[in-house]
Amino acid sequence: MRPLAPSLPPGYRCRPWTPGDVPALHALVSDCERDLYGLSRTDAGAVAADLTRPGLVPELDTVLVCDPLGRVVARAWVDRRSEVDVHPEHRGRGLGAALLDWTLARARQAGTDRVVQTVPDADTGAVALLRAHGYRPLVTAWLLHHVTSAEPEVPGPPAGITVRPFRAGDGPAAHVLVQDAFDDWQERRQEYEEWASHTVERPAFAPEQSALAFAGDDLVGAALALNVPDANEGYLEQVAVRRDHRGRGIARLLLRHIFRAFHRTGVHSCTLWTHSDTGALGLYLRAGMTVRHSSTVYRKELDRPGGRPGAAGAGP
Template sequence: MDLPDLPRGLTARPLVPTDLDAVYAVYAADEVADAGHLAIEPEDLAGDWARPSFDLATDSIGILEAEQFVAAAEVTRGGTRAEGAVHPAVRGRGLGSWLLRWTESRARTMGATTVGQTTPDGSAAQRLLLTQGYRLGHTSWVLELPEGREVGERPLPAGYSLATGDAVDRERAAYEVIQEAFGEWAGRERESFEDWAATTVRRPGTQPWQLRVVEHDRSVVGASFTILDSQGSGYVHQLAVDRAHRGRGLAQAMLADAFGLARAEGATRSELSTDSRTGALDLYLKVGMEVTQTWTHLVTDLPRG
């Protein structure tokens, strides 16, 4: 890679598994500074790094000063998706720009024709990408149920039932429903079961209750996966309904079910995220959720001039 020199005293190298805690500290500090809220957890990085499609030795980079990580970045999904973070204590030294060049170079090597990053609205990272000519791909929102409010339970229609996805066949079926539904989004590529599982049902600490399915005529037609994080949030990470079974209240029933199970496990908040590709924002607003954060996914074509 033809990259500019780093400032004096800084070095860069690919990440290794034992770097996880130190790199997590950088991502966490960056998120708090830019988003004003900590959501990322070490288990998120562990799941991401465990995906078979991700090669830590080639698809990641870390920047160190005095043997301490101060910045890091990754490129995933065949080069189309990048993530990066710079510790607030070392901002203003060009590290974000250096990481941007690294991610673009790695994405080109992987054969990608576009690469994008998701950043908090109004953040330093967003400003950097916009000044470099990145354009809006889609907008994402984090929503939360206000304290004391619940999603109203909605009975399932006759012939439908909720179940825990505690068997391999249900995991596979849930995966198919989610991939088919998410595949309707513009620019969303199907991921392998192994990649999906690494960040959901094989994510460190996952328990059977977190994957729930709706079944009809012995087939899975809806699925939800919920994360109970260390901040006390029951976060619905994924929720999908088969196209042929939409408009029957399955999504609201699964949402009430997921949040209720998370509360039973100790959650004190109920959250999820959605974006402008899904058309689901109005559903969540109608059940009483409120937007608490806005993120933008910014994209550029490769190669850049």
């Protein structure tokens, strides 16, 4: 199968990503985040992990765009989900529209029923572009944060529960716990290798600031943290509690452990993303977190071969 190429404005050229492009792609994403939020929250490990998505073929499913001087100024990938980033200095030239068209064309070529993309609500230009292309809102996502001036107090655990930091060898048990806990809303269960590339094997993973809860020898709760370089904030990548131990305050307890652990390293702010399908927003608000930004997950149904649209109602 021949790769599809986007119809770029004059002077720009494109090619697929390679692992060697990760530093330049990370710099691009960081510049986009700083333009929108005032700081960067993405580390190079997150960009590298995109290349390991099961089913993603970099030669077919990724595009890197360079300007006439050879600088990386835009990127896109698509594999059921999609992302498009254009450097702030190169917006308004048609790159975003060209890459969005490319994601749809590539998804149709691959036989995908639908494409999902998350866009910050503050990025009004991107929101308008998606809506003009027939994307519809699916779920709302919120970035929450917690700031501590004094060292947070950590209450005692519920009866029979112990809490400790993440240790070498905890990955497989944490993976099963998270996948079981997220079964209610996630599209599919992730295999260990994919999950680990975004969490415990990511260079920014912070095992000493992560917290695990046990009932005896059984893992019943996990909060996995990242220490993203240059962000000066702790980030909670995933928080999960086993179903039969929910409602006991374990999630809030794990959060307090992480807030204190980061505070002791001189990091006084922690953030995490959650979305409306999880039903967890209230929990985080009660734990003292507040909403900093919101994003919307948009979905577009694509025509199947023969002109039949994909079935609506399935998760992203």
